[in-house]
Amino acid sequence: MMQRIKPFDHLILIIGALFLIAPVVMAFMSSTHSAIDIHSNGLYFTPGSDAVGTYGKVLTHRGGFTGDVTGMRMLMNSMIMGLGFAVGKIVLSMMAAYALVYFRFRFATLLFWMIFTTLLLPLEVRIMPSYQVMSTLGLLNSYTGLIVPLLASATGTFFFRQFFRSIPDEMLEAARIDGAGPYKFFIDILVPLSRTMMAAIFIIMFIYGWNQYLWPLLMTTDESFYTLMRGIKSILQVWIGSQIPDYNEAFALAVLAMIPPVAVVVIFQRMFIKGLTESDK
Amino acid sequence: MAHLSLRNVGKTYAGGNQPAVCGINIEIADGEFIVLVGPSGCGKSTLLRMVAGLETTTDGEIRIGERVVNTLDPAERDIAMVFQNYALYPHMTVRDNMAYGLKNRGASKATITERVNEASRMLELGPYLDRKPRALSGGQRQRVAMGRAIVRQPAAFLFDEPLSNLDAKLRVSMRMEIRKLQKRLGTTSLYVTHDQLEAMTLADRLVVLNQGKIEQIGAPLEIYRKPASTFVASFIGAPAMSLLDAFIENGAITLEGHVLAQIGNMAGPVTLGLRAEDLRIAKEGLPMMVEHVEELGAQRIVHGTIGAQTLAVIDTGEAAVQGAVRVAIDPDRLHLFDTTTGQRIESKRQTARELAL
Numbered sequence: 001m002m003q004r005i006k007p008f009d010h011l012i013l014i015i016g017a018l019f020l021i022a023p024v025v026m027a028f029m030s031s032t033h034s035a036i037d038i039h040s041n042g043l044y045f046t047p048g049s050d051a052v053g054t055y056g057k058v059l060t061h062r063g064g065f066t067g068d069v070t071g072m073r074m075l076m077n078s079m080i081m082g083l084g085f086a087v088g089k090i091v092l093s094m095m096a097a098y099a100l101v102y103f104r105f106r107f108a109t110l111l112f113w114m115i116f117t118t119l120l121l122p123l124e125v126r127i128m129p130s131y132q133v134m135s136t137l138g139l140l141n142s143y144t145g146l147i148v149p150l151l152a153s154a155t156g157t158f159f160f161r162q163f164f165r166s167i168p169d170e171m172l173e174a175a176r177i178d179g180a181g182p183y184k185f186f187i188d189i190l191v192p193l194s195r196t197m198m199a200a201i202f203i204i205m206f207i208y209g210w211n212q213y214l215w216p217l218l219m220t221t222d223e224s225f226y227t228l229m230r231g232i233k234s235i236l237q238v239w240i241g242s243q244i245p246d247y248n249e250a251f252a253l254a255v256l257a258m259i260p261p262v263a264v265v266v267i268f269q270r271m272f273i274k275g276l277t278e279s280d281k
Numbered sequence: 282m283a284h285l286s287l288r289n290v291g292k293t294y295a296g297g298n299q300p301a302v303c304g305i306n307i308e309i310a311d312g313e314f315i316v317l318v319g320p321s322g323c324g325k326s327t328l329l330r331m332v333a334g335l336e337t338t339t340d341g342e343i344r345i346g347e348r349v350v351n352t353l354d355p356a357e358r359d360i361a362m363v364f365q366n367y368a369l370y371p372h373m374t375v376r377d378n379m380a381y382g383l384k385n386r387g388a389s390k391a392t393i394t395e396r397v398n399e400a401s402r403m404l405e406l407g408p409y410l411d412r413k414p415r416a417l418s419g420g421q422r423q424r425v426a427m428g429r430a431i432v433r434q435p436a437a438f439l440f441d442e443p444l445s446n447l448d449a450k451l452r453v454s455m456r457m458e459i460r461k462l463q464k465r466l467g468t469t470s471l472y473v474t475h476d477q478l479e480a481m482t483l484a485d486r487l488v489v490l491n492q493g494k495i496e497q498i499g500a501p502l503e504i505y506r507k508p509a510s511t512f513v514a515s516f517i518g519a520p521a522m523s524l525l526d527a528f529i530e531n532g533a534i535t536l537e538g539h540v541l542a543q544i545g546n547m548a549g550p551v552t553l554g555l556r557a558e559d560l561r562i563a564k565e566g567l568p569m570m571v572e573h574v575e576e577l578g579a580q581r582i583v584h585g586t587i588g589a590q591t592l593a594v595i596d597t598g599e600a601a602v603q604g605a606v607r608v609a610i611d612p613d614r615l616h617l618f619d620t621t622t623g624q625r626i627e628s629k630r631q632t633a634r635e636l637a638l
């Protein structure tokens with residue numbers, strides 16, 4: 001059925017869309033001007049002429065104290081963080097949820113609630129002890145140290161647990177009669193059935209990892225582990241004497257930092273929606 | 282293909298204070314179709330799932346073929362099960378659903394293809410082999426579930442109310458299909474249902490369960506004609522057998538003061554069972570007040586009272602029935618039950634003439 005188009009509703013939607021999109025456009029447009037122009041004239045909504053130069057410089061210029069972190073390097077580090085978090089958390093929380101739902105062992109419920117209560121303790125609360133442990137293990141300045149300590153995910157475990165519990169028991173029973181052991185049942189049945197869940201959690205966790213700031217700041221002193229978030233921050237920190245911060249570069253990095261999460265959302269959302277409409281019984 | 286035997290089998294759920302099923306003894310011959318029937322909660326599913334190995338057996342011994350399977354995994358028992366909600370794997374095609382069990386057992390590609398094709402031919406699933414279960418109707422899903430059982434060529438089929446999610450018409454045709462298929466394959470089958478009509482039409486032998494115990498085992502007609510207890514009598518047959526309080530005195534059985542037949546049983550109170558189809562509305566007989574009439578088309582069921590007791594009579598006449606009518610009884614078709622235990626008492630009839638009052 002065709003719905004009558006109401007101009008007023010559209011107006012509200014258009015205003016909303018503009019409101020959300022304006023800062024992004026502004027950041028992009030400003031990044032195509034020179035730092036001096038931005039400093040003297042403020043932000044731009046029109047394209048400038050420096051785009052190629054700025055983006056090229058941001059990606060390849062060797063910066064930092066040691067002079068060997070490029071934008072590409074930071075992009076790669078952020079990518080490793082994002083992917084490491086998303087994949088690691090999915091794998092770990094699925095296995096935890098599998099154990100909690102399908103295996104009968106003592107204190108399973110207690111364990112679950114213990115995992116669940118860690119949701120109440122954000123990273124900041126336990127950041128010092130975590131740092132200490134990593135430092136003792138000699139894992140400072142390593143990807144392992146950056147990623148592994150934050151992998152245990154109460155959110156992921158909780159969502160997968162609820163999902164597994166919604167799968168009818170007969171599915172497990174049919175699989176048992178069909179000769180599927182615990183390992184096969186997990187790989188052949190549960191993993192494919194969880195695709196939708198996995199896509200949703202991947203989106204959340206990728207962005208969570210991508211946006212990490214405090215933890216990498218603490219864990220790494222070696223500049224080759226710089227992430228984009230730290231890069232943006234450090235560009236703006238050079239306000240010494242009469243030097244103007246490279247606003248254009250900061251904007252360019254911010255725009256670049258936006259692309260991968262947007263791409264992840266777009267790609268996985270499609271999977272997510274497909275999974276939602278497909279899943280049945 | 283194998284015989285199945287349950288010897289003194291029982292199960293008490295952890296935390297349950299009384300057994301869900303107990304003292305079950307059934308010997309099932311090779312190729313026999315056994316239907317477990319009983320009201321909700323009587324332990325049918327529990328018993329079936331014990332045979333499947335999905336529930337532990339706390340008492341007794343279950344044998345499939347010559348093997349005692351009490352402690353074996355479901356996969357090692359050589360059985361296949363069809364569930365009420367089908368339990369198909371939603372992410373696999375029909376073909377993969379059927380092949381999965383064989384794959385796990387390491388069957389060769391050629392064997393799998395051959396068996397799946399054969400099963401899909403038997404069940405007319407050919408056009409749907411590459412579809413996912415969600416793109417099938419309920420009846421087709423049920424057939425896929427059957428196919429999944431067939432391809433394995435197991436020693437026994439176990440069915441847990443496989444037809445209850447289908448509409449009435451489809452249920453009737455699937456019922457016949459299952460029966461034909463089972464005959465053709467000759468696989469020993471154990472089938473659970475709470476629908477007594479389904480039970481009667483499918484079974485070689487019926488097992489009537491009540492509160493975890495066997496009330497009666499026998500061929501459908503034998504159970505219908507000679508129910509072993511009031512429970513079986515009221516459970517098997519539709520409309521349910523009317524059970525009335527009667528007396529035996531002076532060598533005759535009397536109901537609400539009317540003598541029905543000469544009988545040699547011990548004097549005293551007795552429960553009298555009368556099937557609606559053994560009664561008919563006639564010129565002479567017991568006086569009954571008609572309460573309401575159920576029209577079924579080919580016949581109608583007349584519900585009424587004799588004294589304070591209710592009775593159902595099947596009538597095939599054309600004329601309207603209402604008010605006071607008379608009901609004729611065939612004295613050879615009386616069922617007698619003990620008033621306290623509910624067990625059947627064989628009637629000792631002396632005369633065989635139809636009694637008019």
Ligand SMILES: Nc1ncnc2c1ncn2[C@@H]1O[C@H](COP(=O)(O)OP(=O)(O)OP(=O)(O)O)[C@@H](O)[C@H]1O
Binds near residue numbers: 319320323324326328
């Ligand atoms: N997991 C369980 N734990 C404890 N008691 C149970 C469990 N499963 C079933 N029971 C009990 O065992 C009895 C038999 O249950 P069962 O499921 O075998 O009944 P059923 O005959 O299949 O009934 P229905 O026709 O409703 O399926 C019931 O009283 C039920 O409450």
Ligand SMILES: [Mg+2]
Binds near residue numbers: 325326327
């Ligand atoms: Mg049941």
